[in-house]
Amino acid sequence: MLLRDLVQEGSDALARAHRESPRLCAELLIAHALHKERIDILTNPDQSVDEEQRQRCLALLERKRRGEPVSYILGEKEFYGLPFSVTKDTLIPRPETEGLIDWVREHIPKERAFTFADIGTGCGNIGLTLATYFPNARGILLDCQCAALAVAKKNSERLGIRTCVLVAGDLNHLPLAPKSLDLLVANPPYIALPEEHLVMDEVLAFEPSTALFAKKNGLFCLERLIDQAPTLLREGGCLCLEHGAEQGESVRTLLAKHFFSVGTKKDLAGRERISYGTPCLGNKNNAT
Numbered sequence: 001m002l003l004r005d006l007v008q009e010g011s012d013a014l015a016r017a018h019r020e021s022p023r024l025c026a027e028l029l030i031a032h033a034l035h036k037e038r039i040d041i042l043t044n045p046d047q048s049v050d051e052e053q054r055q056r057c058l059a060l061l062e063r064k065r066r067g068e069p070v071s072y073i074l075g076e077k078e079f080y081g082l083p084f085s086v087t088k089d090t091l092i093p094r095p096e097t098e099g100l101i102d103w104v105r106e107h108i109p110k111e112r113a114f115t116f117a118d119i120g121t122g123c124g125n126i127g128l129t130l131a132t133y134f135p136n137a138r139g140i141l142l143d144c145q146c147a148a149l150a151v152a153k154k155n156s157e158r159l160g161i162r163t164c165v166l167v168a169g170d171l172n173h174l175p176l177a178p179k180s181l182d183l184l185v186a187n188p189p190y191i192a193l194p195e196e197h198l199v200m201d202e203v204l205a206f207e208p209s210t211a212l213f214a215k216k217n218g219l220f221c222l223e224r225l226i227d228q229a230p231t232l233l234r235e236g237g238c239l240c241l242e243h244g245a246e247q248g249e250s251v252r253t254l255l256a257k258h259f260f261s262v263g264t265k266k267d268l269a270g271r272e273r274i275s276y277g278t279p280c281l282g283n284k285n286n287a288t
């Protein structure tokens with residue numbers, strides 16, 4: 001069988017199952033199964049594929065046909081130009097989250113020595129990307145799931161990062177010393193439970209629900225983080241959080257309790273996705 005015919009067969013099967021970008025998915029999965037790059041598939045479609053190779057490709061295509069995200073099948077997702085291993089224990093990094101990295105890069109000079117924490121690090125994409133761009137920063141990457149921390153550890157080794165520690169901890173017991181941080185970042189779970197029906201089936205069926213959903217109309221974790229920030233941040237420290245497109249106003253209101261200046265960065269589609277507080281006012285709540 002010719003490679004081009006296998007790609008067509010795979011793409012048609014995914015299209016019939018109403019999967020998004022069927023041809024691209026077919027090319028990526030077939031390239032992976034054949035230990036090739038996608039460009040090899042595109043530039044050399046007339047090579048022949050034997051039966052054993054075809055079966056390997058069909059096995060991956062079948063997983064996608066049933067809805068499994070391509071990143072889990074490949075075991076990898078690119079974030080901010082860096083490769084991250086992902087498993088079903090970690091959320092798949094999203095392009096929106098890159099705005100958080102942009103915000104930090106816009107506000108902190110590259111050579112500055114500072115300490116940051118990435119809470120709910122998942123595969124480590126936020127914390128490890130910051131560590132890559134800020135060679136003098138020290139990072140503490142936390143997650144409440146040990147399986148996620150194992151993936152983050154693998155990614156830190158893969159990227160050659162030596163400036164981050166990985167620590168187990170949840171929002172109720174953050175193992176962080178008071179006034180020890182200059183920057184707190186997180187992409188916490190923020191989808192409201194009643195909005196489950198708006199989430200794509202593939203996400204619901206395969207991605208960890210603990211990384212997606214939060215009580216209090218999606219604001220529970222965001223509020224817990226914001227309220228603990230004044231205790232954890234040094235004077236002048238900043239907090240930068242991802243949230244849902246409709247949560248900007250609520251998050252700014254929560255931030256304004258503790259931070260002098262509060263704002264939101266929009267994503268490329270103009271949606272409010274990243275809000276920040278800077279600098280921290282100290283424990284304003286305790287004072288009032």
Ligand code: GLN
Pocket residue numbers: 091092093094097120121122123124125126187188189211212
């Ligand atoms: N920090 C990871 C990400 O941004 C995981 C976030 C999460 O688990 N909510 O993708």
